[in-house]
Amino acid sequence: MLDHAWLIPAIPAVMFWLILGFGKRLPGKGHELGIAGVGASFVLSCVAAVQWIGRSTDVTIGEGAHVEHVRKAVEHSTTWFDIGNVHIRVGTYIDGLSVALLVVVGLISLLVHVYSTAYMHDDRRYTHYFAALSLFTAGMLTLVSASSALQMLFGWEAMGVCSFMLIGHWWEEKENSNAALKAFLTTRTGDVGFLIGLSILFFANGQTFDVRVWNANALGGHVSHLVLLMGAIALMGAVVGKSAQFPLHTWLPDAMAGPTPVSALIHAATMVVAGVFLFSRLYGVFFTGFSIAAPGHGTFTVPAVIGGITIIIAALLAFVQDDIKKVLAYSTVSQLGYMVMALGVGAWTGAIFHLFTHAFFKACLFLGAGSVSHSGSHHSFDMKRDMGGLRKHMPITFATFGIASLALAGIFPLAGFWSKDDILVTAGHNGYELFMVVGLIGAFMTAAYMTRCVWLTFYGEPRGAAAEHHPHESPAAITAPLVILAFLSITAGWLNGFGFHYFGHWTTNETLVHALERVNLVEPRFSFPAAIISLAVAGSGILLAWLYFEKRALGPLQDLAARNALAARLKLVLVRKYYLDDLYEKVIVAGIAGPIARGAYWFNQTVIDGVVNGAGVGAKAAGHIVYDIIDQKVVDGAINGAGFTAEEGGTLLRIIQTGRVQQYAAALFGAAALFGLALVFFVGT
Amino acid sequence: MYLVEYLLLAAALFSIGVYGVLARKNGVLVLMSIELMLNAVNINLIAFGAFRGNAIGQVFALFVIAVAAAEVGVGMAIVLLIFRNRASVNLDEVDLMRG
């Protein structure tokens, strides 16, 4: 299967067309095609994984004590098209990283398909929904199996489009279509960086898009460091946009307007990790470009700082959300911050492992939230208004949600514990102690806000819809995926826990080993003190939140915002999401896309006139002070004169601002000719 | 056939185009004047290409033609929009940017 991996993305892509063409005539309205296609992909991915694990580790890298045996990646490519002397190739590049993601994407997508048959039952655009899900899956599978960066761009953009369609699935409501547009345009901002980065690296590497060559050249020192830095910065823009990192994280919580299974698939488990995947796939470029863990490096790197900021600010925001899906969305942003930070401090394996485990428990949490709204709170997502006390009515949902929450909080021995621990230990080991502390703070906050979320949803007295509408357990199509994901949330961590470093061995690749070799690093092993510290931190987070909500303890903190002005203001900042959306919408967008005329007029009236008047007024005021102290005539006169000159100058400048484009054009052409003349006189002959 | 004849012809057409762009009030006529300027550029490109004995000038002239086609499409759309909003294509009246 490793040699025919192109089939894995091809099957859902074909299913997309089949569902569009014939879906409506089938008894299941097209979901059988989608499930069959994704199921086939998942089975083939599992076959590929088994073959990959069975592959001999015949590539030996390094010497002496650092010798490593890795599996050779399977690469197949064929010519896509030729432009002049440039041959653009297309193909598959399968290594441990690809295999891990193929399995995750296939599994989550399959479970989401099954779940959607119940959740989306009787939806208006049921068939189109499944078509978009299939195309989305195909896009993600293309991205992770691609051998050329241009091909990755195709998968990347296909996901962008599908995400737009699925977030805006119920576009009749203005809010949903706005959210879809926002997600599309925000990620697009980052995609500009992708295009720039692709172009830079394409030419820097002798006109090829081959990712293996890019990594090898970057690590081998065949490309200048400055070029790599520019390419890495541009690509970092793409990572920040797609993986919702600060400051482009604002789209992800809004994307919760889409159907819940979509949130689980796209905005938790797969699409948002595309940015992290790009980072890890082109790790050679980022590693060298950002000088990660280089000898004599500083104590921070750009991606680690971005990731670290994202962890903290997103976790803080998760505390003030009332919408259960938004809590989970900010939690996703925060966890993605972990992955980006991990890659930024050289914890490659930790980042990929966290990606792997996070997919299971976050999908489980989202699907659980969907189950609650489907059967428990009458389609509401508001935890404070319509939930509470649901654990008696929805035991399976409660159990799976609870397990996934504990896994996310990083409680031993669940999945999140191992992957988070791996990141923190490596960060400390590589000399980035600051980020280890940031990670621990993040772990504390994660544990606390998840406890709040579970408590508000499942404990306490039923409120609103949960009290009025007879909550009941969801059907099997919804609970079965939950149980499977909860099981994986418990077990997935053991792949890289304690003494077993299976996951690390399976996913390691030449790029990583070369990179670590160069800076003389070894991947650290499990350490007991670190594990106990992180467990204690997570445990105290849960305990404090529990005391606060269930026991109403910590008296001074209860309802602090209602009593203390400073706390209220801080809370307002959080509720307004640090005013970032206001900055983007009211300042940047309104300034550019909104009426330019009004902006220019405002500028003229307020700024220019203001400066002019202000200068005049200020000068006069100053003049009066000086008048009393020093000289009446000379100084006062001069100052009034200055103010007057400024006022008159402003008025004169206004005359040429006629707003008539043709007069501007006349100035343009005249100036161009003048400059031409100057060029001839001063430069020519 | 002197090279400079072609260049002077192109310069004359370009300057006439500039006059048209600056002096015409009607949006459609401004677009026509822009076409004049683009054509002057094409004559230059082809004359230099022939002078140097290669076909690259022709290639770029073809690109200019493609761009001009795109430009006139978008330009006409803008003029139509102005007409629909203001019932006139007089560019004098489009002065929202006045200070």
Add this chain to the structure above:
Amino acid sequence: MIAQQIAFGILAATMVLASLRLVTTKNVVHAGLLLAVVLGGAAGIFVLLAAEYVAVVQILVYIGAVVVILLFGTMLTRARIGEDTDLDNDQRWLAAIVALFMLGVTGTVLWQGFRHAGGDGKVHLNGVQRAAQVSDLIFGPYGIPFEVASVLLLAALVGAVAIARRD
């Protein structure tokens, strides 16, 4: 050679006169037809320079499409068919000065710079470039610009529809 010289003279005179009328006429439809004359003259110039492929494209795209679009635009904006006194704005003198200034600068520079270009300042059409060579260049070294041009056309198409659509 002398026949080409005469042809150039006729074409150049026609083009300059037609374009002068184009920017001064009081009739929008006449302006469109005069534009067709100038563009046809340019096609003739291209033939003189042995660029017959570009000449054909010029006639097809410019006279066949661009002029027709402009005439349609004239109709859709309900310009007066016939005399219209209100076609120029009030900065005609400024425009004339700028244009003459540009002509003076570029004309002088070109005259001085290219009068003796390549020795005798003449264009020799010995190595005549066929359409095949143009296509080799477009689909060879200039392939990426060619693809970009197609994207540009698509963008312009979508943009024009988006701008002009009623909603």
